[in-house]
Amino acid sequence: MYIKSIVLEGFKSYAQRTEVRDFDPLFNAITGFNGSGKSNILDSICFVLGISNLSQVRATTLQDLVYKSGQSGITKAVVSIKFDNTNKSQSPLGFEANDEIIVTRQVIVGDRSKYLINGVNVSNNRVQDLFCSIGLNVNNPHFLIMQGQITKVLNMKPPEILAMIEEAAGTRLYECKKRVVQKTIEKKESKLKNIQTVLKEEINPTLEKLRQERASYLEYQKLVRETEHLDRYCIAYNFFVAEEMKVSSVDVLKEMQSNVEKLQESMAEIELKVKELNENIAQMEKDKDKEVGGTLHALEAALSENQRVNTKARSALDLKKQNLKSEEVKYSELVARMEKDSKALVSKEQEVKKIEKQLNALQEESEKDADALAAAQKHLNAVSAGLSRNNNGEEATLSGQMMICKNEIGKAETEAKQAQMKLNYARKELKTKETEVKKMDEGYKKDQKAFEALEKMKKNLENQMKELNYTEEKEEALVAKKKALTSGIRHLRELYEGLMAKFPHLQFEYKYPEKNWNPNHVKGPVVSLIIVKDLSKAKALEAVAGGKLYNIIVDTEVTGKKLLEKGELKQRYTIIPLNKISARCVPADTVKLAQNLAGRDNLHLALALVVYDSELQKAMEYVFGTTLICNNMDNAKKVTFDKRIMTRSVTLDGDVFDPQGTLHGGNCWFYSYNNILCILMCASSQSAPILSKLQEMKDVEVELKKKESELGTVENELASLKKVAEKYRELKQQWEMKSEEAELLQKKLHQSAYHKQEEELLALKKTIAECEETLNTAEENKKKAEDTYKVLENKVKNAEAERVKEQKNSEQELNVAKKKADASSKKLKDTQQEVEALVLELEELKQEQASCKQQIAATEEAIKSYQEQVDAMAAEVAKTEESVEKSQKELAKQKEVIALHDNAIKDKSAKMSKYREQHNELQFQIKELEHDIIKRQQEAADAAAKVTKMLKEHEWIASERQFFGQPNTAYDFKSKNPKEAIQNLQKLQECIEKMGRNVNTRAMNLLSDTEERYSDLMKKKRIVESDKLKILAAIEELDQKKNETLDIAWKKVNKDFGSIFSTLLPGAKAMLTASKTNNVLDGMAFRIALGNTWKENLTELSGGQRSLVALSLILAMLLFRPAPVYILDEVDAALDLSHTQNIGLMLQNHFRNSQFIVVSLKDGMFSNANVLYRTMFVDGVSTITRCEQFQKRKIESSVKKSKKE
Known part of the structure; x- marks a missing residue:
């Protein structure tokens, strides 16, 4: 499988459709100038093979592969490669039936790329699998160099x-x-x-x-x-x-009716007896009234009048005593205030003396600084005049100072000679005296030893006295402190009792209900168990608590029950048991919401404004936990009636807002069980909230306990000090006796001849030491004078430079002295002002003390007057009490007479009561029987109705009712309960x-x-x-x-x-x-x-x-x-021509089954290629031409062969 042709359109520098056709199956070369688009051909092959690392094709994004990145109107790049697949041994998997494979890839600006194989859209993975199966993995491209x-x-x-x-x-x-x-x-x-x-x-x-x-x-x-x-x-x-009920009810009803008739007959007999007794009692009452008459009523009226007069006199006496007590409290406060002012006056006087002392020191320092400034000015003037300062600080000329140095040298030499002569004489005398002293008598030695022994004993006694750590001043100080504390405690106790007298309802007095009673079971009134954090909110807190402020807190309901039954309480109290009270507190979320409405500082939960022990938490929540305190009525109204809050609130002035729609205003929010307590509380609230006064009482109580504790400590110290004092006095007496003995022995020793010789020896030794010191001093003075003379000589030689230097030093000294004098002057003025202010304060304190003395005198007069009135009223009360007692005795005698008549009437009444009880009992029994009859009749009717109803509802009953209650059946009610x-x-x-x-x-x-x-x-x-x-x-x-x-x-x-x-x-x-x-x-x-x-x-x-x-x-x-295809991109760049030629020959000799596409600029490389492509860059677009070299090499080789021949 090899590449037959490549079609490029819009790819990199190939803007127009360009077809690179007729690739050689073995060796192809591409050459051209730099930048003409050679490597772009190789990049297009990698692009189609599905390269993912775009940096290998010199791009960062797919858009960069489009001609001028799509900015010249061309918005897509398309590359198609036609592969020859006739060699089935190199055919990709699944494509063995295809003789040609055309793979196309296109990318559109702003869109993803897509692949086509033989015109059919496929995925990227499908293309990669195709090429990987024949060794063309472009993402690990070892076929690509x-x-x-x-x-x-x-x-x-x-x-x-x-x-x-x-x-x-x-x-x-x-x-x-x-x-x-x-x-x-x-x-x-x-x-x-x-x-x-x-x-x-x-x-x-x-x-x-x-x-x-x-x-x-x-x-x-x-x-x-x-x-x-x-x-x-x-x-x-x-x-x-x-x-069963239906059948048995008839007989039972008959029996019950018979019983009712019998009881009615007995009741009629009893009614006749009661009527007869009533007539007898009425006759006896008439006889009693005739005999007694109206005497009893007259005696009772007289007693009532005497008691009224007595109560009035006693109330007046109590009121006058209260006035007397108020004046006494006022007197105590004035005395305490005067003592406080006296202490402040003494402290202020001491402060004034201290400041005055500092003022004197500052004045002296200021004068010294002023003198130093004058001296510095004088020295500067002297230096300016050509004078110089000597070692004594005096101004003189250099020649004059040199003359003084010469005189000092001569004086030192004379003193040294005189001292040497005196020293020689003293040393000679010392030797003579020392030989005489050696002949000391035995009596002196004995006295000397006795004196030393006495001194040792005195030292021992002194050490023992020091170990006792006792001073007479310490005992005196403790006695004085005890006296002061006793006086202070007495004053505080009077003050506390006076405050308690103003608020008697704060006291909770009770008798111990049982032996070994633990007082800690009773905590006390709520008002005495709290501390108000902010006294400005005391009035509001009183309004919140109301009558609960005086409730008594106990630990359990058992304690409360014992107090009520056996505590002999003088008035009614409400008890709060901590273990039973159920408290409710406003939720934190509600408080937070209310604070958001009214402002955080304008609203608080009442409970948060008081301090109390943690064990009282439930009780305090019960008293203070359900109310909010607001700073004014507007906020209180806003919070109370808000649908999300709906909580009771109180203003700082005591106005109460309730979500029920009620509003209370005023000063008195306390309720009690008797009118007197209510009046006392209302009266106190008109002047100041009781909680603020309560704080004053607590402060006095704390101070009283503190003073009592200090007094106990002082008394203990005095008790322990008493034994030490006796021991100290005994040791001191012994020390004084030994001191007298030692003093007599010392006088005896001093009057002896030996002692006089000793004194002479000491005097000679002292003279020798003084002479030696004089010699040393004279030598030092001489050397110092000689050194100064040399310095002066040097100054005379450099007179002008020394003058300039000294003048600079003088100016610096003047500046320093001036700054120091200014600072001293400023400090002195500030201190003078401070003294004046303290003196004014001292005068004010003296005036306040004088005013206090006048008030004390006036209060003493008022106390004396009130005391006289109290004594007179007490005598009047005693008289009225005698009248009351007399009336009570007369009334008692008359009641004894009446009691005799009453006993007979009582007997008859008791008998009549007994008959009435029997009558009532019979009447009750009849009603019970009548009720039972009605009930039984109703039960019989209900049973009959129930039988009928059940027969209708449960049809199976009719067929099986004969088995109900029968033994050994499913309805045996005895065997199964x-x-x-x-x-x-x-x-x-x-x-x-x-x-x-x-x-x-x-x-x-x-x-x-x-x-x-x-x-x-x-x-x-x-x-x-x-x-x-x-x-x-x-x-x-x-x-x-x-x-x-x-x-x-x-x-x-x-x-x-x-x-x-x-x-x-x-x-x-x-x-x-x-x-x-x-x-x-x-x-x-x-x-x-x-x-x-x-x-x-x-x-x-x-x-x-x-x-x-x-x-x-x-x-x-x-x-x-x-691999079917190999791509080499300028691999010969670093090689010389001979190596390049070898590469070309090697490729031809070793690789006969693969197609090579080589980019090179060297003839040695591409001259061995079968097909050569040349690229050119014309008008901004790359073009390519093809040249077949295999035929050319064949012609060249034949020409060379003919030339050789």
């Missing part, structure tokens, strides 16, 4: 060379197909896994479910049959009972009803269908798995054959590779060897020899030789399994 292909082969790695051998052997197609099959197997495997998953997760559970439903359905049918049987039995029993049967029937009916809702009546059919489908699916799955194993086995067998084929191909290609390379480069050898793994299947590498020398690497060859190696390999592979 393009420009640069030689270099590519040279750069190939062993696996890539192996791929070329595979392509030549024809196993590459197998590998492609194998990969496709493996991918298909992977896909099928995933589908199998999906099927397995479906089986496991869906089908198997469905089958199991259907099996369960079938079992449930069978159970349901069984229960229905049992129910029908039991229902028949129960109906029979009900009929039997109704019939009818009540149990009724209960079982009810249970079965409930069970059937419950199962009837869930039972699947189609489960039987569905199960059989599903099991059949399941079996079919499993069978198909097994078939697929079996096919997979067969395919894998076939692949394994084909892999073995592929390896064998590759081995044959390698040996054949290796042989031809060496032969072709030797032809192209005489005297050279070449072969393909296995790569580093020594396995040909892992890759192959080149091995070249020039002469008898084998080269280690291709880099040792020249460029032309390397090109011949690559070309030899390509041609050797072509020889193994020749």
